[in-house]
Amino acid sequence: MTTQRMTTEREPNPPARSTPLSVPAVTNFVAASEPSGPELAPSPIRGFLRSRGSGAMADRTFAGLMLLCALSIFAIVAFILTILILRSKLSLAQFGFHFFLRSDWDPVSGEFGALPFIFGTLATSLLALAMAVPLAMGVAVFLTELCPQKLRAPISFLTELLAAIPSVVYGLWAVFVLVPIMRDSLGPFLSKYLGWTGFFEGYNFGVGLLTASIILAIMILPIISSITRDIMLAVPNSQREAVLALGATRWEMIRTGVLRNARIGIVGAVILGLGRALGETMAVTMVIGNHPDISKSLFAPGYTLASVIANEFSEATGNLYTSALIEIGLALFLVTIVVNAIARALVWAVTRGTPARVH
Amino acid sequence: MSTNPFHVPPGGDGTPARAPINMRSRWMRINSARRYAVNHLISGLALLSTILVIVPLVAILVYLLYKGASSLNLAFFTHIPAPVGEPGGGMANAMVGSGIVLLVASLMGIPVGIGAGVYLAEFGRGKALASAVRFTADVLNGVPSIVVGIAVFGLLVEGRHYSAFAGGVALAIMMVPTITRTTEEMLATVPHAIREAALGLGVPKWRTVLSVSLKTASPGIITGCMLAFARVAGETAPLLFTAFGNQFWSLSLTQPIAALPLQIYAYAISPYDEWHRLAWAGSLVLIVMIMVSVTLVRIYASRGMLKGAS
Amino acid sequence: MGVGINVEHLNAWYGTTHTLQDINLRLPANHATALIGPSGCGKSTFVRCLNRMHETNPIARATGVVKMGDLDIYKDADPVEIRRRIGMVFQRPNPFPTMSIYDNVASGLKLNGFRNRAVLDETVERSLKSAALWEEVKDDLKKKSGASLSGGQQQRMCIARALAVDPEVLLMDEPASALDPVSTSKIEDLIFQLKSQYTIVIVTHNMQQAARVAENTGFFLNGKMVEFDSTHKIFTNPKDKRTEDYITGRFG
Numbered sequence: 001m002t003t004q005r006m007t008t009e010r011e012p013n014p015p016a017r018s019t020p021l022s023v024p025a026v027t028n029f030v031a032a033s034e035p036s037g038p039e040l041a042p043s044p045i046r047g048f049l050r051s052r053g054s055g056a057m058a059d060r061t062f063a064g065l066m067l068l069c070a071l072s073i074f075a076i077v078a079f080i081l082t083i084l085i086l087r088s089k090l091s092l093a094q095f096g097f098h099f100f101l102r103s104d105w106d107p108v109s110g111e112f113g114a115l116p117f118i119f120g121t122l123a124t125s126l127l128a129l130a131m132a133v134p135l136a137m138g139v140a141v142f143l144t145e146l147c148p149q150k151l152r153a154p155i156s157f158l159t160e161l162l163a164a165i166p167s168v169v170y171g172l173w174a175v176f177v178l179v180p181i182m183r184d185s186l187g188p189f190l191s192k193y194l195g196w197t198g199f200f201e202g203y204n205f206g207v208g209l210l211t212a213s214i215i216l217a218i219m220i221l222p223i224i225s226s227i228t229r230d231i232m233l234a235v236p237n238s239q240r241e242a243v244l245a246l247g248a249t250r251w252e253m254i255r256t257g258v259l260r261n262a263r264i265g266i267v268g269a270v271i272l273g274l275g276r277a278l279g280e281t282m283a284v285t286m287v288i289g290n291h292p293d294i295s296k297s298l299f300a301p302g303y304t305l306a307s308v309i310a311n312e313f314s315e316a317t318g319n320l321y322t323s324a325l326i327e328i329g330l331a332l333f334l335v336t337i338v339v340n341a342i343a344r345a346l347v348w349a350v351t352r353g354t355p356a357r358v359h
Numbered sequence: 360m361s362t363n364p365f366h367v368p369p370g371g372d373g374t375p376a377r378a379p380i381n382m383r384s385r386w387m388r389i390n391s392a393r394r395y396a397v398n399h400l401i402s403g404l405a406l407l408s409t410i411l412v413i414v415p416l417v418a419i420l421v422y423l424l425y426k427g428a429s430s431l432n433l434a435f436f437t438h439i440p441a442p443v444g445e446p447g448g449g450m451a452n453a454m455v456g457s458g459i460v461l462l463v464a465s466l467m468g469i470p471v472g473i474g475a476g477v478y479l480a481e482f483g484r485g486k487a488l489a490s491a492v493r494f495t496a497d498v499l500n501g502v503p504s505i506v507v508g509i510a511v512f513g514l515l516v517e518g519r520h521y522s523a524f525a526g527g528v529a530l531a532i533m534m535v536p537t538i539t540r541t542t543e544e545m546l547a548t549v550p551h552a553i554r555e556a557a558l559g560l561g562v563p564k565w566r567t568v569l570s571v572s573l574k575t576a577s578p579g580i581i582t583g584c585m586l587a588f589a590r591v592a593g594e595t596a597p598l599l600f601t602a603f604g605n606q607f608w609s610l611s612l613t614q615p616i617a618a619l620p621l622q623i624y625a626y627a628i629s630p631y632d633e634w635h636r637l638a639w640a641g642s643l644v645l646i647v648m649i650m651v652s653v654t655l656v657r658i659y660a661s662r663g664m665l666k667g668a669s
Numbered sequence: 670m671g672v673g674i675n676v677e678h679l680n681a682w683y684g685t686t687h688t689l690q691d692i693n694l695r696l697p698a699n700h701a702t703a704l705i706g707p708s709g710c711g712k713s714t715f716v717r718c719l720n721r722m723h724e725t726n727p728i729a730r731a732t733g734v735v736k737m738g739d740l741d742i743y744k745d746a747d748p749v750e751i752r753r754r755i756g757m758v759f760q761r762p763n764p765f766p767t768m769s770i771y772d773n774v775a776s777g778l779k780l781n782g783f784r785n786r787a788v789l790d791e792t793v794e795r796s797l798k799s800a801a802l803w804e805e806v807k808d809d810l811k812k813k814s815g816a817s818l819s820g821g822q823q824q825r826m827c828i829a830r831a832l833a834v835d836p837e838v839l840l841m842d843e844p845a846s847a848l849d850p851v852s853t854s855k856i857e858d859l860i861f862q863l864k865s866q867y868t869i870v871i872v873t874h875n876m877q878q879a880a881r882v883a884e885n886t887g888f889f890l891n892g893k894m895v896e897f898d899s900t901h902k903i904f905t906n907p908k909d910k911r912t913e914d915y916i917t918g919r920f921g
Contacts, residue, residue: 045778045792045835046754052781054747055563062565063482069474070483070492073539076532077499080510087513138408146405155413157657162416164649165423166593168620169642172627173419176635218419221412249398272501279503281596286628306505306596313509313600326509333506340501344494485727552763556827558725560777560834561753570780574767 084330090323099327105292105308107316112324114331116292120302123209124284125277127298128216133270136221140228145254156229163222171283174215179206179287182214187299201297205289210298212288216277224273227347231265232258234351261350268346275339279332281306305332420646427643430636435644440606440622443631450641452608456523456617459610460602461592463527468534469584475535476542476580481568493543500536507532508597516601523609523616526602533597534587541583545576582659589652593645595620619645672738672837672868673698674719679733681714681723688714690892692733696838696885701860701869703879703900706889707920712872713760715889716840719870720755721748737838753777756836760843762823764815764830770806773815773826777834792833800829801859821852828859839863841871845878857882876916880904888912 091099095112102113143156183206190210191200235258243257259266289301290311305328316322381387434449441448475492483489507529515525549572557567573580598604603615604625610616623641626634674696681689689711696702704712717723718731721742735742742751764773772779774793783789793810797803802825806813815826824844831839841860845853860869860882873879879886880900887897888909896903896912907913914920 043835044788045783045833048778048783049561049753049781049834050750052753054749055565056747056749059563059565062568066474066478066482069471070478070488072471073475073492073495073499073535076535077495077502079514080502080507080532083510083513084506087517135408135412138405139412141401142405142409146402147409155409157653158413158417160657161650161653162420164589164593164653165420166595166620166645166649168593168595168624168627169423169645170419172623172638172642173423175627177419177422218416225412249394251398251401252394254401275501279501279505281503281505282624286624306503309505309509310596310599313512314603326513329506329509332503336501336503336506337498340498341494344497550763552759552761553765555722555725555759556763556765556830557776557780559720559722559752559757559759560780560830561749561751562777562780563749566780571765575765 080333084326084333088323088327088330090319091327092323094320095324099324100331103292103294107312107318107321110318110320112320114305114324114328116294117303117305117308117328119294120209120288120292121278121304121306123302124213124216124288124304125274127209127213128220128277129270129274131213131217132221132224132273135217136224136228136269136273137266139221139225140232141254143225144229144232145250145258156226159222159225163226167219167280167282168286170215170219171286174211174283174287178211178215182206182208182211191299198296199298202295202299204299205301207287207289207301208297208299209288209302212284212302212304213298215283215287216280219280219283220273220276223276224269227269227272228262228266231262231269231347231350234265235261265347265350268343268348268350271339271343271346275336275343278339279306279336281310285310423639423642423646426639427641427646430640431643432640435637435640439608440637441633448633448637450617450619450622450637450644452605453617453619453622453641454644456602456605456609457592457619459612459616460523460526460530460598460618461588463524463612464530464534464591465584465588467527468531468587469538471531472535472538472584472587473542473580475539476546477568477573479539479543480546481564481572493540496536496539499532500540503596504529504533504594505596505599508600511597512600520613521601521603521615522611522613523602524612526598526616526618527612529597529601530591530594533591533594537587537590538584541586542576542580545579545583546572548579549575578659582656585652586656589649593620593649595624674838674868674870675734675736676719677734677736679715679718679731679735681711681718681731682729683714683726684728688892689718689731692894694887694894694897696868696870698868699865700885701864701871701883703883703886704870704872704889705874705876705879705886705915707915708874710889711892712889713842716757716842716870716872719838719840720752720757722752722757724748753781753834754836755838755840756831756834758824758828758831758839758841758844761847762820762827764818764823764826766814766816768815769811770813770815770818770826771810774829774833777830793829796829796833797826799832799859799863800825801855802826802829819852821848821855824848824852824856825859828856832863836867838868838870841869843872843874846874853878876904888915890915 091112095102099112100114100118102111103115104111104113105116106112139159143152147155183204187200187204187206191204194200239261240253240257243253248256284304285307288304288307290303290307291301292303292308293300295302309325309329309332313322313325316325435451436449436454437451438449439452440450475496479489479492483492511525511529511532515522515528553571553575554567557571558564562570598618598621602618602621604621605615605617607617619641623638623645626638626641629635676692676694676696679689679692680687692715704715706712714723719735719742723729723731731743733743737751737755740746742755765776768776771793774796775783775789778789778792794803794807797806802822805822806818806826815823818826824847828844845856848856857878860871863869864882869883871879871883883900885898886900886903888895888903888907888911890911896907896909898908903912904916907916
């Protein structure tokens with residue numbers, strides 16, 4: 001059995017080395033366990049390294065410390081939940097579940113019912129979603145599919161900037177710009193042309209459910225749009241190309257190749273926007289009128305769960321009052337947890353594997 | 360037998376006769392035209408909605424900058440609020456107060472956040488506990504800031520008094536989820552090969568994490584911290600019932616303290632023009648600080664995290 | 670001076686995949702041993718078991734005995750300590766991007782707490798000279814980042830880094846596979862010179878390379894070691910038919 005010689009000649013280099021042809025025979029293995037040269041004293045480096053130890057103790061301590069930090073996140077959530085439950089015990093005992101079905105809110109007589117706030121929160125949030133979602137979709141579609149490359153970065157940077165503006169600053173702007181607009185131009189316009197619907201009746205002082213919904217819409221729009229963009233970008237290009245190859249127009253490609261695949265995630269983005277809207281406090285407090293009313297007219301003042309806490313907590317006298325407000329906080333806590341969990345699960349299901357950005 | 364749908368043999372061999380699709384038929388042409396019209400319409404709507412969104416938002420930004428700039432003067436940075444009705448005054452105490460509260464928050468929130476992020480990226484990979492931590496961090500991120508405020512109130516303020524420290528704790532709680540997520544993401548960008556290089560040299564794991572992983576990811580981690588810092592700097596709700604606000608100079612951690620967003624809120628809803636002016640000025644300071652942070656984060660993100668990587 | 674390594678009944682798993690099956694072999698001291706075989710046959714896993722890098726993967730597992738001299742490296746020693754005595758050079762150069770060339774080469778010492786400047790300077794110089802890189806970088810040691818060198822230079826720097834901790838054994842997992850021919854040739858020259866001081870194990874895809882630098886060669890196939898013999902024997906007169914097929918290029 002002859003085989004090709006695979007050895008090649010090496011260029012003559014360092015002297016006194018054996019060519020592959022004259023390698024030591026197999027039997028040299030016997031000496032394998034001992035060094036084949038004179039025994040040298042360990043170099044200072046080897047000596048130093050051997051004295052260092054393995055750092056196993058430090059490893060355990062370090063890992064334990066990091067674990068502690070991670071567990072503290074559980075601790076924080078548990079702490080919030082515990083304190084809210086403890087401090088709202090009084091109100092829970094007094095009113096039970098009916099707390100959320102009653103609508104009288106009278107600190108003086110000690111009667112507390114959270115229905116007006118639930119109404120206010122839901123009305124403003126849903127109205128804000130109705131205004132924000134179509135626009136956010138439009139922006140997302142534009143930025144991912146239609147926008148020229150050069151404009152993409154500036155526009156998305158702008159939306160990121162606008163998402164970072166604090167709530168109180170939006171509120172400030174709303175108080176001095178949006179409210180006069182509502183009072184002097186938009187309000188009369190709406191009641192003139194759409195007054196027949198019954199949604200635009202009564203006095204319009206500029207503050208009220210509609211104004212709050214508008215500023216809320218402005219605030220949640222960037223986040224809905226940016227998450228939708230992430231989701232649309234997570235749809236693989238092969239899907240787009242497949243639809244285009246069938247002769248679809250641009251829009252048809254977006255509709256069937258992208259949006260259809262991203263449906264679940266987009267629902268998640270919308271729910272995430274809802275979660276934000278539910279918890280939004282400062283800007284809403286400044287323009288909603290802060291009156292626990294339930295009314296059909298969007299011009300009427302209202303009150304949200306978050307706003308009532310912001311407005312009345314520091315002046316709450318008596319334990320029942322404080323407890324009722326904390327119970328409202330507990331409700332808000334639980335609702336936003338559930339809403340956010342659902343939203344994150346939906347978004348994660350679609351963008352799994354792609355790098356996420358922090359929102 | 361041809362499988363071309365445009366070339367259908369007449370019956371006879373058992374296949375049902377079918378009218379071939381005439382690509383040049385009138386129906387096809389009208390349908391095509393309609394589809395293109397819809398396409399243009401949608402494109403137009405998308406563009407319109409973008410304009411509808413961008414233009415007013417830019418207008419808001421510009422208005423804020425303009426109003427703020429015209430209200431800003433040197434006194435803003437050096438004086439505390441003047442008594443009601445008197446002109447002048449500033450928000451110096453609020454800015455210092457914000458600084459103190461943010462310092463307390465950072466000292467607590469940043470180490471915990473980075474630690475949790477290190478755990479997720481370096482020790483918890485693939486473990487169920489890590490997924491639970493990640494999920495809980497996202498949940499915590501979504502908790503309304505007012506709820507965090509009243510929870511910290513219940514823990515640290517009730518029975519005592521409002522304090523800067525309580526404000527710091529509330530803001531720290533809000534920083535932790537953001538910092539955890541960004542730290543984890545930045546550490547995930549560190550190539551596994553260089554961790555292996557360190558481990559292969561006999562460097563213990565803790566040292567590898569500190570001197571190789573964290574060191575390589577540090578620009579990204581720092582910008583993540585900056586982002587979290589900028590976000591909580593503008594938060595008002597958690598401070599309403601913790602730091603509470605203060606009209607005078609105060610540097611004490613155990614007393615109520617002024618903070619920029621709190622002051623802006625109080626002045627915005629007040630009936631005094633002078634205080635409105637200060638609110639605009641304060642907003643400008645806040646916005647500028649936040650804009651700088653967001654811009655820096657963008658620059659780092661586009662430049663990439665690894666120094667010297669070709 | 671190097672020590673020899675004895676491997677007995679080594680088995681390794683990644684999760685449920687049985688990557689190495691009952692490997693027995695002896696790696697003689699101060700010799701270079703090449704490990705050849707087609708992709709995925711387990712040679713990389715094998716070398717990683719030798720310095721316990723295999724266990725850095727959470728789903729990895731290994732059983733068997735690996736002895737360095739008289740020391741059972743799995744039972745009687747800590748992985749961190751072992752890796753200081755059995756060094757490794759990886760397939761792709763992996764310099765630390767945030768460190769200078771000097772810091773890269775000295776990292777094995779500095780990250781373990783070594784502070785003596787004079788000894789560090791001397792070690793860095795010695796290691797870079799052993800790696801045949803000194804002349805090219807001696808003026809930029811602290812100015813240039815480790816990642817700014819060319820591929821071949823980076824790999825030689827990684828070899829210098831591994832040598833700086835003065836190991837007794839050097840494991841090289843396809844060290845030249847990502848490099849151009851000139852760099853490859855330089856690295857092969859290096860291995861020749863290093864042989865006299867260290868025990869070297871080199872995994873290679875390139876059979877000519879094995880023939881050029883190693884005295885002994887082992888042929889791996891599907892997680893088993895098929896044949897282990899002197900390089901000359903393996904390439905001129907292999908005992909096993911599978912070895913012959915691989916060498917003549919019938920597969921892999």
